[in-house]
Amino acid sequence: MTERDNVIKLEKEKKRWNNIVGITNIATNPGGTKRIPVWKKNKAVLWYYPSPYKKYNIPVFHVYSLVNQPYILDLTPGTSLVEGFISNGYDVYLLDWGSPQYEDKDLTLEDYIVDYLQQAVKRALRNSRVSEISMIGYCLGGTLSAIYAALFQESIRNLVLLTTPIDMSRPPVFDKWIQAIQKGELDLNPLIDIWGIIPAEYIKYGIRLVTSPIYFSQYLSLLRQAYETQYVVRWKLFNKWTNDHIPFSGALLRNLLDLVAGNKLINGDLQIKGKSVYLENITANLLVISTSEDRLVPDELSQPIMDKVFVKDKTYKHLKGGHVSLALKGRMPDVLQNWLSDRS
Numbered sequence: 049m050t051e052r053d054n055v056i057k058l059e060k061e062k063k064r065w066n067n068i069v070g071i072t073n074i075a076t077n078p079g080g081t082k083r084i085p086v087w088k089k090n091k092a093v094l095w096y097y098p099s100p101y102k103k104y105n106i107p108v109f110h111v112y113s114l115v116n117q118p119y120i121l122d123l124t125p126g127t128s129l130v131e132g133f134i135s136n137g138y139d140v141y142l143l144d145w146g147s148p149q150y151e152d153k154d155l156t157l158e159d160y161i162v163d164y165l166q167q168a169v170k171r172a173l174r175n176s177r178v179s180e181i182s183m184i185g186y187c188l189g190g191t192l193s194a195i196y197a198a199l200f201q202e203s204i205r206n207l208v209l210l211t212t213p214i215d216m217s218r219p220p221v222f223d224k225w226i227q228a229i230q231k232g233e234l235d236l237n238p239l240i241d242i243w244g245i246i247p248a249e250y251i252k253y254g255i256r257l258v259t260s261p262i263y264f265s266q267y268l269s270l271l272r273q274a275y276e277t278q279y280v281v282r283w284k285l286f287n288k289w290t291n292d293h294i295p296f297s298g299a300l301l302r303n304l305l306d307l308v309a310g311n312k313l314i315n316g317d318l319q320i321k322g323k324s325v326y327l328e329n330i331t332a333n334l335l336v337i338s339t340s341e342d343r344l345v346p347d348e349l350s351q352p353i354m355d356k357v358f359v360k361d362k363t364y365k366h367l368k369g370g371h372v373s374l375a376l377k378g379r380m381p382d383v384l385q386n387w388l389s390d391r392s
Contacts, residue, residue, distance in 0.1 A: 081122050081130050083142075087171035091146025094168045096139070096175060097130055103137025104392040106205055109172055109181045110142045111165065111189040114300070115251050117292045118144050121186075132379035138392070141172045141181075147294050153244035157195075157303035158320050165196050169203055182206035182388060183332075187345060188213070194353065195313065198329045199320060206391050207332040208384065210374055211345045214327075215352035216308040236305065246296035314352055327356035334362040335387050339369040363387060 087094035110130075112118035121142065122130040133140045143165065148155065172181060183204050185193030190212025197207050240246075312318040318325040334357050338347035347366050354364050365383050367374075374381050380388075 080125055081128055081134070083122075086141075086175050087168055089164060089167065090152065091148060092164050092168070093144045093146065094171055095142045095144060096172075097134055097142070099134035099137055099139050101135060101137050102139060104139075104389070105178055106180055106182050106392040107139040107141060107172065107176045107178065108133055108388075109169060109183045110140065111183060111185040111193045112143070112145070113187040113189045114145055114160075114192075115188065115293055115296065117294065118142055127377075129374070129377065129380070132377070136380055136385060136389070138182075138388075139176060141168075141175075143168050145294070147248075148245060148297050149295065150245050153298045155297040156299045157307070160300065161192060161195055161199070161320055165192060166200060169196070169200075173203060179203070180205040182208065182392060184208040184210065185212055186210050191313070194327065194330070195318070195320065195325050197332055198325045198327050199323060201329060201331040204332040206335070206388060207330065208335045208337070208388070209350065209353070210337050211339055211342050211350065212336070212353075213345050213349040215314045215349055216311045217314070218348055237302065240298040240302055244298050246298060246301055248293040248295045251293040251296060314356065327353060328358060330357045331359060333391050334359055335365070335384070336363070337365045337367060337374065337381075337383070339367050339374070341369060361391075 081097055083095045083097045085093050086096045110118070110121060112121065122128045125131065130140055130142065145160075145164070169181065169183075173179065180203060183193050183197065183206070185191070185208070187210075190209040191214065193207065194209060194212065194214060197204050307313060307318060310317055313325065313327070316324065316326050316328075334353075336350055336353060338345070338350045351364060354362060367381070367383065374384075379385075
């Protein structure tokens, strides 16, 4: 190795450790893609991202989970799934549920489906002056999307479910708790009544229990690639997101525990406003994607919906990656881009 090579290596190492030591001083702000608020209710906001390259009349409506901030979909230029959609010619809507506070402790699953999701979809349809949307649901947001599609299928042309729990018969996490609830050996209702709203910190600790040691592997990635300043910026934003959980309505948690314990969605036992939710009623074109390294929602929780939905146009894909890998590519995944463009 020449002296010049040693100097280059030394400078690279110096930059790497400077970035690691000074990571708290690196300014970062999630998002950046131009957006407009077009509907608000309580803490929820419907964001509209108009595409300057619009090719498709059918807009995309993103429904994110209820336990994390949705800015993971628009993390930073170059690492923004929203940016990927609009650059491919889609107008984009994103439902940001907001951060529930104690006064929201009585919000139920019915409230989220009918008073929030349905109303936001209606506003998106009016804003775009169209009669149909493509709905894309992530994780628990996908579960809500499937429920919505089974109840109000007339407004959805395409339904995409990404890493979405549907069949709860074999929960991969807290399975002993679920079994105890099913047997009547564990009653969390008194605890939920005391809390009212489940603190964000408790949500974070629950996720950590499931994802360790994978969660800590990102620090090894930082150590290896810290000489790339742009990588450090993305790493810091992603790390911020992993710690930026959202409080949870106690009433909603009670509903979801009941949903999981009885596997009510797959069994057709769920009711919303007195109306039974049957997945067989979904009429939208269906794409379901799971990922190989997802410890939160493995494929056996997602795949069974394929046997419940009877539309001719339905596709299931099992891709390499983790729970949020699809959101971090900075572009539309190829399988999603090809599938959606043919149906928009």
